[in-house]
Amino acid sequence: MNNFSRENEGKGPNFYRDIFPYSEVPKIKFNGSENVVDLPEDIWITDTTFRDGQQSMTPFTVEQIVKIYDYLNKLDNNSGVIRQTEFFLYNPHDREAVFRCMERGYKFPEITTWIRANKNDFKLVRQMNIKETGILMSCSDYHIFKKLGLNRDEALKKYSEIVEEALSNGIVPRCHLEDITRADFFGFVVPLVRNFMDLSKKYNIQVKIRACDTLGLGVSIPGVEMPRSIPGIIGGLKKTCNVPSEALEWHGHNDFYCVVPNAVSAWMYGCSSVNTTLLGIGERTGNCPLEGMVFQYCQLKGKKDLRLDVVTEIAEYFKTEMKYEIPVRTPFVGDDFNVTRAGIHADGILKDEEIYNIFDTDKILNRPVVVAVNEYSGLAGIAAWINTYFKLSDKDKISKRDKRILEIKKWVDDQYENGRTTPIANKELEIEVKRYFEELIDIEKTRAS
Known part of the structure; x- marks a missing residue:
C-alpha cells in the first residue's frame, strides 16, 4: 500500500474555515492558476x-x-x-x-x-x-x-x-x-x-x-x-x-x-x-x-x-404515472418551457417562430411552440395562438390584421374587465375562435380523414 502523506500528521482536520465559515455564505477565492481545456474525444x-x-x-x-x-x-x-x-x-x-x-x-x-x-x-x-x-x-x-x-x-x-x-x-x-x-x-x-x-x-x-x-x-x-x-x-x-x-x-x-x-x-x-x-x-x-x-x-x-x-x-x-409535479418553466420538460405570453414575443412568433424559440421544439421534442392568451397578448398573440394551436401551414396562417381577430380580442378583453385573473384555457379559446373561423373546422375534418 502506498504510504499516506505525512503533511497533516499530528494535525487536526482541515475544514477550510476561510472558505466555508458556515455562519456565512461560502467564499470563492482565486489563486490565478491557469487550467487548459481538455475535452475528451469520448464523453x-x-x-x-x-x-x-x-x-x-x-x-x-x-x-x-x-x-x-x-x-x-x-x-x-x-x-x-x-x-x-x-x-x-x-x-x-x-x-x-x-x-x-x-x-x-x-x-x-x-x-x-x-x-x-x-x-x-x-x-x-x-x-x-x-x-x-x-x-x-x-x-x-x-x-x-x-x-x-x-x-x-x-x-x-x-x-x-x-x-x-x-x-x-x-x-x-x-x-x-x-x-x-x-x-x-x-x-x-x-x-x-x-x-x-x-x-x-x-x-x-x-x-x-x-x-x-x-x-x-x-x-x-x-x-x-x-x-x-x-x-x-x-x-x-x-x-x-x-x-x-x-x-x-x-x-x-x-x-x-x-x-x-x-x-x-x-x-x-x-x-x-x-x-x-x-x-x-x-x-x-x-x-x-x-x-x-x-x-x-x-x-x-x-x-x-x-x-x-x-x-x-x-x-x-x-x-x-409517478404523480411528479414538474415546475412549469423547467427547460425542455416543463409545460411552459416554450410558451410565450408577451405580446411582442407573440408578434415575433407570428412572423417566424424561430425568432423566439430555442430550436424546432416540435420536430426535436414533439413540443410545438405555444402562445398563451391573456390580457397582454394583443392581436398578435391571438393570431399566433391560432396558428400554433391549429398547426396551420404558411398558406393557411391567420394574420393579426384579419378583422375577425379584433372580435376575439374584444371577447378576451371583456373577460379581464369582468375580473378574470387566469389565462384563457385552450379549449374555451378554441370554441370562441371557431365561431369566427369556420374554415378551421374544415381543416380539422380534412386532417382527421
Whole structure:
C-alpha cells in the first residue's frame, strides 16, 4: 500500500474555515492558476435515477423502474451516450427490479450497483453477477472526522482494503469520493487515488473515480482555489494521480444553481463521464438533470442516434404515472418551457417562430411552440395562438390584421374587465375562435380523414 502523506500528521482536520465559515455564505477565492481545456474525444452520461434520485421520492415500484429503464434505453437508442445506470441491491424489491431490467438484454445503459464501503456488501454484487459497483468513500475531513469518527490514515486503509476486495473478486470498483469539493485534495485525495491506481496495475482492472460534489459547492470558473475548483479537481486527478479520462466521472448537486455548468466544466477539463438523474430528482435541490446534459452533449458532440423526442415521453410518464409535479418553466420538460405570453414575443412568433424559440421544439421534442392568451397578448398573440394551436401551414396562417381577430380580442378583453385573473384555457379559446373561423373546422375534418 502506498504510504499516506505525512503533511497533516499530528494535525487536526482541515475544514477550510476561510472558505466555508458556515455562519456565512461560502467564499470563492482565486489563486490565478491557469487550467487548459481538455475535452475528451469520448464523453458520455451515466444515470442514478434508481439510486440517488429515488431516495428523494416515494420508492418506485418494480414496474415503474422497468418502464423508466426502457425509456432510458429508448432515449439512448444504442448510441452509448447514456452509458450506465446504477441500482440499490439491499432488499428483495431492489433485486427483483435489477433482475427484470437485466432480462431486457439492453447494451445501454449498462446495469451497475452501489454499495457501502463494506466487504459483506460484495456478496450481493457477486450474487447478481454485476460487473461494476459504486462504493461510497467519504473524503472530506467533515465526513472522515465528524461522520465516520476516523482519522485520515484509518480512512485510507479502510477504502484501499475495500477496493482490493472488489478487484480480487473481478469486480470493477467505482470509488465515489463523497464531498470532494470540501476535501484536502493534496493531503488526502491524491495519496488515496494514487493508491487506487497502483491497485489497478496490480490487478489489471481499471479502478474508476467518481468525484462527488455532494453539496453543490464546486465552481466551474478557471483560477479558483482548491478545494472548490472543478478544473483543478479534474485536472489534478488526471495529471497528479494519472487517472485516465475514461475512468473519471463527475457527480454534482444543484445547491448553488450550478449543477449543469459544473457538469459541463468537468467534461471540458478532462472527465469523460457525468452522472445525472431524470428531471434532476435527488436530495435537497436535486442532481444534474439527465435531459439537460443530453442537450449539452448535443451541443458539444452532435445528436448521434439519440431519440430526443423520448425526453417528452419521460416527462409525461413522471407526471401521469409517478404523480411528479414538474415546475412549469423547467427547460425542455416543463409545460411552459416554450410558451410565450408577451405580446411582442407573440408578434415575433407570428412572423417566424424561430425568432423566439430555442430550436424546432416540435420536430426535436414533439413540443410545438405555444402562445398563451391573456390580457397582454394583443392581436398578435391571438393570431399566433391560432396558428400554433391549429398547426396551420404558411398558406393557411391567420394574420393579426384579419378583422375577425379584433372580435376575439374584444371577447378576451371583456373577460379581464369582468375580473378574470387566469389565462384563457385552450379549449374555451378554441370554441370562441371557431365561431369566427369556420374554415378551421374544415381543416380539422380534412386532417382527421
